[in-house]
Amino acid sequence: MSVDGEAVRLRTEADEPGWEVDPDDEWGVAVIATVGRQLRLRREAVGMRVPEFGAAVGYGDDMVYKIEAGKRIPRQQYLDTADEVLGAGGLISATWEDVKKVRYPKKVRELGKLEEKAAEIGVYECNSVHGLLQTPDHARALFEAAQPPYSQDDVERMVTARLSRQSVFERDPAPSIHFVLEEAVVRRQVGGTMVWRQQLEHLLEVGRLRSVTLQVMPTNSDAHPGLDGKIELLKFPDGTAVGRSDSAFNGRPITDPKQLRILDLRYGTIRAQALPPRESLAFIEQLLGET
Known part of the structure; x- marks a missing residue:
């Protein structure tokens, strides 16, 4: 042509x-x-x-x-x-x-739908920065590190899908979102120094939103209920909720009130042991200053 x-x-x-x-x-x-x-x-x-x-x-x-x-x-x-x-x-x-309703993979759509409806989201992460907090380059580096490797097409599709979930921060009214990240997660230089610095800067930006609480769990803390894996809790306006934990209930999503109370107790304990939000942001700022 x-x-x-x-x-x-x-x-x-x-x-x-x-x-x-x-x-x-x-x-x-x-x-x-x-x-x-x-x-x-x-x-x-x-x-x-x-x-x-x-x-x-x-x-x-x-x-x-x-x-x-x-x-x-x-x-x-x-x-x-x-x-x-x-x-x-x-x-x-x-x-x-x-x-556009089927643009992203089925699993991402299902999770995105839940996050779109939630009035409160609570997350504890011990292995990596949570998807709602990741920069594009950080997410890309994580997908590219997978073994066996994904094709580049698959990597780009998954990066786009993951970032699409971050529209949850733009909701009006915004949900109340709580994150607890292990110190090792924040320190890990995924993607190299520049990508890591950008990720830290993004954590500070999101952590300062009025609807977001971001906490860091120091490495020298006592044992806590999250050491066996991540925990996720989503609570909805009608009083219902869904939760998931790597270490409990076979890692499956749960809606049973008794099981949810157990996860809620564990997550509350984790938040109580982590650094307070202001100290957590100061800790991230200190990491940035050391690079």
Whole structure:
């Protein structure tokens, strides 16, 4: 393709990592397949061949075929441009409302839905910075360290999905969110010195939000109920709750009031033993000053 004699590069899969369809996500597969079929039928109805259509929307033939076959998730820009090229009058653009609901992996969507509804979120982390607190580069470094390794497409998709959950901080009214991080987690230089510094700066930024309480558990503290693994507690406006602990109830999400009281007691004990919020932020500031 060329414009005014200059070649225009068409987008390929390499330009959009992380937009593959998860074959284990039945709902996602169905939605993307339906949207792809609508795109193909609309293109054929106006008599456009794939090379012509691809050149018009700025995508290579292979990408067009895969999107129409339901094997690639179309970006909003793709749908909007296709709508204009095919004269669909907004019908194709409107499919983004369905696509965006399945844009991220199923497990992330389910967790994100719970976090979106929660009035209070409590987290204790002993191995890594919690996903709601991670910077993009920190999250990327964690995924890239996995063994066996993820493909780069998978890494980018998971980074995007993880960051999407952080919209919980923008809710109005905002939920009350409590974090307790082990000192070793805060000290670990994931991704190198610069990425680590950016992560510490981000912790300070989030920790100063009125809706957030951030605490650090010092390494020289006494034994506490979180030494066996992370704890998560989400409480909802209707009085219900869901919790999970690596060390209790087989690590499964629980909703039973008796079991939730046990997790609540353990989490309360952990918060009581950690540094107070003001001292925790001062500790992080001190780490930054030492680098």
